[in-house]
Each structure stands twice: as C-alpha cells, then as structure tokens.
Amino acid sequence: xxxxxxxxxxxxxxxxxxxxxxxxxxxxxxxxxxxxxxxxxxxxxxxxxxxxxxxxxxxxxxxxxxxxxxxxxxxxxxxxxxxxxxxxxxxxxxxxxxxxxxxxxxxxxxxxxxxxxxxxxxxxxxxxxxxxxxxxxxxxxxxxxxxxxxxxxxxxxxxxxxxxxxxxxxxxxxxxxxxxxxxxxxxxxxxxxxxxxxxxxxxxxxxxxxxxxxxxxxxxxxxxxxxxxxxxxxxxxxxxxxxxxxxxxxxxxxxxxxxxxxxxxxxxxxxxxxxxxxxxxxxxxxxxxxxxxxxxxxxxxxxxxxxxxxxxxxxxxxxxxxxxxxxxxxxxxxxxxxxxxxxxxxxxxxxxxxxxxxxxxxxxxxxxxxxxxxxxxxxxxxxxxxxxxxxxxxxxxxxxxxxxxxxxxxxxxxxxxxxxxxxxxxxxxxxxxxxxxxxxxxxxxxxxxxxxxxxxxxxxxxxxxxxxxxxxxxxxxxxxxxxxxxxxxxxxxxxxxxxxxxxxxxxxxxxxxxxxxxxxxxxxxxxxxxxxxxxxxxxxxxxxxxxxxxxxxxxxxxxxxxxxxxxxxxxxxxxxxxxxxxxxxx
RNA sequence: CGGGGCGUAGCGCAGCCUGGUAGCGCACUUGGUUCGGGACCAAGGGGUCGCCGGUUCAAAUCCGGCCGCCCCGACCA
Numbered sequence: 001x002x003x004x005x006x007x008x009x010x011x012x013x014x015x016x017x018x019x020x021x022x023x024x025x026x027x028x029x030x031x032x033x034x035x036x037x038x039x040x041x042x043x044x045x046x047x048x049x050x051x052x053x054x055x056x057x058x059x060x061x062x063x064x065x066x067x068x069x070x071x072x073x074x075x076x077x078x079x080x081x082x083x084x085x086x087x088x089x090x091x092x093x094x095x096x097x098x099x100x101x102x103x104x105x106x107x108x109x110x111x112x113x114x115x116x117x118x119x120x121x122x123x124x125x126x127x128x129x130x131x132x133x134x135x136x137x138x139x140x141x142x143x144x145x146x147x148x149x150x151x152x153x154x155x156x157x158x159x160x161x162x163x164x165x166x167x168x169x170x171x172x173x174x175x176x177x178x179x180x181x182x183x184x185x186x187x188x189x190x191x192x193x194x195x196x197x198x199x200x201x202x203x204x205x206x207x208x209x210x211x212x213x214x215x216x217x218x219x220x221x222x223x224x225x226x227x228x229x230x231x232x233x234x235x236x237x238x239x240x241x242x243x244x245x246x247x248x249x250x251x252x253x254x255x256x257x258x259x260x261x262x263x264x265x266x267x268x269x270x271x272x273x274x275x276x277x278x279x280x281x282x283x284x285x286x287x288x289x290x291x292x293x294x295x296x297x298x299x300x301x302x303x304x305x306x307x308x309x310x311x312x313x314x315x316x317x318x319x320x321x322x323x324x325x326x327x328x329x330x331x332x333x334x335x336x337x338x339x340x341x342x343x344x345x346x347x348x349x350x351x352x353x354x355x356x357x358x359x360x361x362x363x364x365x366x367x368x369x370x371x372x373x374x375x376x377x378x379x380x381x382x383x384x385x386x387x388x389x390x391x392x393x394x395x396x397x398x399x400x401x402x403x404x405x406x407x408x409x410x411x412x413x414x415x416x417x418x419x420x421x422x423x424x425x426x427x428x429x430x431x432x433x434x435x436x437x438x439x440x441x442x443x444x445x446x447x448x449x450x451x452x453x454x455x456x457x458x459x460x461x462x463x464x465x466x467x468x469x470x471x472x473x474x475x476x477x478x479x480x481x482x483x484x485x486x487x488x489x490x491x492x493x494x495x496x497x498x499x500x501x502x503x504x505x506x507x508x509x510x511x512x513x514x515x516x517x518x519x520x521x522x523x524x525x526x527x528x529x530x531x532x533x534x535x536x537x538x539x540x541x542x543x544x545x546x547x548x549x550x551x552x553x554x555x556x557x558x559x560x561x562x563x564x565x566x567x568x569x570x571x572x573x574x575x576x577x578x579x580x581x582x583x584x585x586x
Numbered sequence: 587c588g589g590g591g592c593g594u595a596g597c598g599c600a601g602c603c604u605g606g607u608a609g610c611g612c613a614c615u616u617g618g619u620u621c622g623g624g625a626c627c628a629a630g631g632g633g634u635c636g637c638c639g640g641u642u643c644a645a646a647u648c649c650g651g652c653c654g655c656c657c658c659g660a661c662c663a
Contacts, residue, residue: 030596032597032613033598033613033624034598034612035598036597036598037592037597037598037599037655037656038592038656040656040657057654057655058656106663111661112587113661113662113663129663130663132663161662161663163661163662164660164661164662165587165657165658165660165661167657172662220663239662322660426663492621492622493621495621524624525620525625526622526623527621527622527623527624527625528623528624528625529622529623529624530622530623530624531623531624532624534623543622545622546622547622
C-alpha cells in the first residue's frame with residue numbers, strides 16, 4: 001500500500017516538504033536500550049540496537065529505514081565506480097529454470113545450498129545463488145563479434161543460498177544483496193584488463209566506504225579459472241583469515257597461504273632409542289614428559305582417502321591444513337580410533353611411520369632434522385628418527401600457517417588476521433562460455449569462446465564491516481560516506497518554546513540547503529536522545545539546548561572525537577556544510 | 587550435518603530441581619511532578635509459558651516427540 005500524500009500525513013511536517021520527512025517523531029527508528037540476546041558480533045548488536053535491521057528468520061533480514069539508507073549510500077558508491085570503468089547496470093531474474101544450471105553441471109554439483117522449487121507445471125526451478133549462467137545465456141544470444149567486446153555488465157540484486165549455518169547478523173545470510181559484475185572479453189589479455197579495472201574500482205569502492213581492507217590472493221575454488229583475489233576487511237568478527245607479511249607485502253587467504261616454520265636447534269641424537277612414555281598421547285603431554293621442545297616431535301595423523309589410509313606427518317607445533325591436503329589427495333576424513341587400531345595396530349598417540357607399510361605424506365618442514373616419533377607400541381616413543389633415513393615419504397606443503405612463522409618470499413615474520421570477505425574477483429576464463437557455446441567470431445572469421453570474469457561485492461557486508469571497524473562502547477561511528485545521514489539535529493527539550501522554534505528553523509534551513517538531516521524532535525528526555533544519537537553514530541550532531549541557546553549558539557559535536565564547537569545559530573548551516581565538504585570521503 | 591545452549595508480555599530475564607494455573611526490570615497507556623547524558627510518583631493494558639502428546643485430582647514445572655533460534659565445528663561455487 002503506497003503512502004498517500006494527504007493533509008494529515010506526515011503528521012508534523014510543514015508545508016515545505018509535504019511528502020518527505022526526516023523528523024524522528026515520524027520515522028521508524030526502533031532503537032533498543034539493551035543488547036538483543038542472540039547477537040554476538042558488534043555489528044550485529046549495533047545494527048539491531050540502532051534499528052537498522054530486524055531478523056525474520058535464520059539468515060533472513062528486514063532492512064528498516066536507517067539500514068536502507070546505509071545500503072543506498074553504499075550502492076551509490078558502487079554504481080559510480082562501476083560506471084566509471086564502463087560497467088552497465090542490468091537487472092536479472094532471481095528465479096531460474098533448472099536447465100540453465102544443468103547446462104554447466106552445477107545443478108547436480110551444488111547440493112543443499114541451492115534453494116530449489118517446482119513451478120505449477122512441475123518444472124524444476126531454483127533461486128539464483130549467483131548469475132554466471134544467466135549472463136552466459138545472455139552473451140550467447142547477444143554477442144556475435146569481437147567488435148562487441150569488451151562488455152562489463154553488473155547487477156545489484158538479491159541472491160539466495162541455503163547456508164548450513166547463517167551467522168553474525170548480516171554477515172552470513174541466506175538471502176542477501178550482492179553486486180555482481182561480469183566481464184566478457186575476446187581473449188586472456190582482454191580479461192586481464194577487465195580484471196585490473198575491477199581491482200582498481202574495488203579498491204576505490206572500499207576506500208570510499210571508509211573501510212580498512214587488504215587485497216589478498218585467494219583460492220579460486222569451484223568457480224574455476226585462472227586467478228582470483230579477495231578484498232578482506234580486518235575484523236574479529238570475520239570468518240576468514242589472511243596471512244600478511246608486513247615486510248614484503250605478501251598477502252593471501254590462509255587457505256592457500258604458505259609459510260616456513262622456523263627450525264629448532266636439533267640435539268645430537270645419533271641413534272634410534274626407544275623411550276617409555278606411559279600415558280602421553282598428545283604432543284603437549286609427550287613434550288612435557290620428555291622435557292623437550294614440541295618442535296622436536298613428529299606428529300603422525302592417519303586419514304582415510306579415496307585410495308585408503310594415508311599417514312600425514314607434521315612437526316609437533318604444526319596443524320594440518322585440511323584444504324591443502326584435500327587439494328593434494330581429494331576428499332578425506334580423519335581415521336576413526338578403531339580403524340587406526342586395526343590398520344596400524346596401535347592406539348592413538350603412539351602412531352608412527354616407522355615400520356608401517358602405508359603411504360606417507362609429510363610436510364616439507366619435516367625433511368630436515370631429527371625427531372621423537374611414536375613407536376607404534378603403546379606407551380613408547382622413539383628418539384633419533386631421521387626422515388629420509390628411517391622412513392621415506394612424499395613431501396608437500398600441508399601445514400596450516402600460524403602467526404609467527406616466516407615469509408617464504410622475504411623471511412620476515414608473518415601475521416594471521418581474521419577478516420570479513422567484502423569482495424572477490426575471479427578470472428573465469430571459458431568455464432561457462434564453453435558449455436553454453438558462448439562464442440564470437442574474430443577478425444579472421446574464426447570462432448572462439450568468450451573469455452569471462454566475475455566480480456562480487458556484498459553491500460551489507462560493507463556496512464557490517466564498517467561498524468566492526470568503527471564503533472565504541474556507546475554505538476556506531478559511521479564514516480561520512482556511508483552514514484545514513486550526515487547530520488543529526490537534536491532539540492534537547494521540545495517543550496521549551498525557544499529550543500523548539502530554533503530546532504524547527506534549523507531543520508527547515510538544512511532541508512532548504514539540501515543537507516539530509518535527521519531531526520530528533522521527539523518529546524523525550526535529553527539523556528535518551530543523546531544516548532540514541534551516540535548509538536546511531538551520525539558523524540555530526542547539532543545540539544539545540546539551553547546552555548548555548550542563551551548566547552544565541554548551538555553545539556556541533558563530532559561523534560568520533562566527541563569534540564564540541566559552539567557556533568552562532570545563524571551560521572549553523574554554512575558551518576556544517578563546510579565541515580561536510582572537509583569530511584567528504586572519510 | 588555433528589556438538590552445546592536457549593525458547594515464559596514488544597525487549598532483557600526470574601520461576602522449573604522440590605507440580606497447586608505466572609512474576610521482575612525496561613518499553614507501552616493515563617494523570618501529576620521533572621527537563622543537558624537512558625527521571626520520579628500513582629493508576630493501568632498486555633502472556634494459549636514454542637508446538638503436539640503423555641503422567642497426574644492438578645503441568646510453565648515431570649516424561650516423550652517435534653519445531654524454532656543462538657554458539658562451536660564441518661560446509662561456504
């Protein structure tokens with residue numbers, strides 16, 4: 001039901017803007033005094049408390065006016081930067097026929113994560129998780145010649161993924177808005193250009209949104225293709241981790257990052273010696289019992305692969321990186337306790353490569369040195385084990401990077417940091433164009449598949465990441481560029497005739513000057529309004545209160561610094577406008 | 587999907603162990619006082635205690651099943 005302009009609506013609005021109000025007393029901004037029980041992450045807590053969003057079901061959110069404003073501002077920045085690199089905005093269906101996804105095989109590859117349904121004619125349909133298929137279909141229909149490329153098409157739309165575990169508020173949802181763009185080029189070189197354009201546009205977008213972010217190498221995963229990067233906003237609420245070298249700039253998603261584990265000083269153990277180590281199963285227990293550095297212990301894990309059992313060897317302080325192992329040996333799972341006993345004849349904790357005729361895969365780190373290993377006999381370990389001499393193995397990088405290890409490129413110390421993935425860019429190549437037959441003719445009349453790229457941004461994640469990176473005990477501190485309003489006008493006591501009049505007049509002036517201002521004209525006590533102002537986190541607060549008004553002044557407070565400036569009432573609007581110009585883009 | 591927790595008024599919670607048909611704070615309504623950092627007094631409105639079944643004279647409370655939400659892990663094109 002659309003809002004109708006009528007004399008009775010908006011209720012408190014003057015005749016200057018009959019159908020538009022930025023008066024709090026007329027707006028839906030349901031702030032909460034207390035933290036909602038279900039919210040853990042700072043951004044989740046604050047988005048609910050500030051009345052930006054409400055949850056309808058697990059991973060399904062309503063955006064209320066304040067949240068909508070933030071998304072609008074983010075999307076405006078995205079559109080400006082996408083248009084700047086030649087992107088053209090389009091709108092694509094959210095509902096897709098199954099045949100589209102069957103054509104690339106993803107209908108069967110993707111499991112429960114895809115929302116599927118049938119139409120009344122019992123035809124299989126799905127809700128789009130992403131739009132490579134639709135874009136490629138469109139390219140098949142419309143692109144014939146090399147002359148028609150390059151193209152960059154983008155959309156900002158809702159997408160669906162039936163996430164196994166929606167979490168952290170708006171950070172991981174089942175229905176989400178996403179800016180996706182797709183590039184179509186004649187060859188790899190063209191794709192390289194489109195990719196670089198996107199890399200630059202994305203850096204500008206996240207920069208303009210006030211985010212601190214890293215550009216890191218990423219695992220292309222099932223998207224396939226020649227290369228990919230992710231844009232990562234550091235935050236403790238992030239689900240991903242990146243590995244960073246502060247010295248040479250190496251930056252990668254931890255899923256594919258590599259590192260060197262600094263070697264310990266190896267003792268002069270010259271022969272194999274069996275040691276009684278009763279009851280010591282974990283590395284920590286063995287290390288404590290024998291009073292030796294965990295790095296001198298060999299960790300032996302048994303996993304079950306498609307080819308059968310496999311022993312994985314790591315140094316005591318290292319963790320197995322399951323992604324890396326999976327890339328090497330395919331799907332696997334840890335061996336069960338009884339399986340291990342049956343295959344190796346030994347209890348967990350005393351497993352070792354010595355004398356066991358099983359395939360072995362060792363981390364490269366282990367190739368050097370002399371170690372304590374399990375004895376394949378309960379209650380015993382063996383000292384003096386030299387890999388290569390006492391057992392053989394295939395060597396590869398299978399350890400999970402940990403903070404404090406060193407950079408392979410420059411040797412400096414690496415840091416591991418949790419991050420929110422706010423954007424990704426993929427070189428798709430011809431993975432989608434080939435199955436669809438999306439081809440063009442080159443200048444010699446030769447047919448070639450179109451070379452594609454795909455590039456995503458999550459606007460809601462930008463908002464959440466901005467809050468994660470910029471808040472304090474009292475609430476959000478918005479970057480000016482994506483704040484729901486640039487200015488928060490607050491009349492301390494609307495029952496006071498003078499304050500009310502000055503507040504109304506300043507509001508009118510701001511509106512007339514084209515400055516979007518949230519005017520808190522509610523009949524609430526000052527404390528309530530100040531607390532709410534801090535919670536919403538609008539960069540500048542203009543306070544009309546008894547203190548300054550006697551001197552004909554108002555206070556202008558900076559939310560971030562909490563510094564107040566006294567300004568004559570008549571100069572308020574120009575003064576604020578000057579501040580806004582100054583703060584632009586920050 | 588594995589592990590854990592929680593579901594009682596709009597929100598945050600107590601009551602459950604030891605059955606006797608529901609309570610606190612905030613919010614909301616009305617009146618009064620107050621009025622620059624989440625006011626006070628008084629009077630009110632609001633709940634099939636997630637759902638279904640069982641035990642019992644009697645169930646928010648005990649038992650069984652189901653559903654939902656959150657957290658950890660797996661997964662995440």
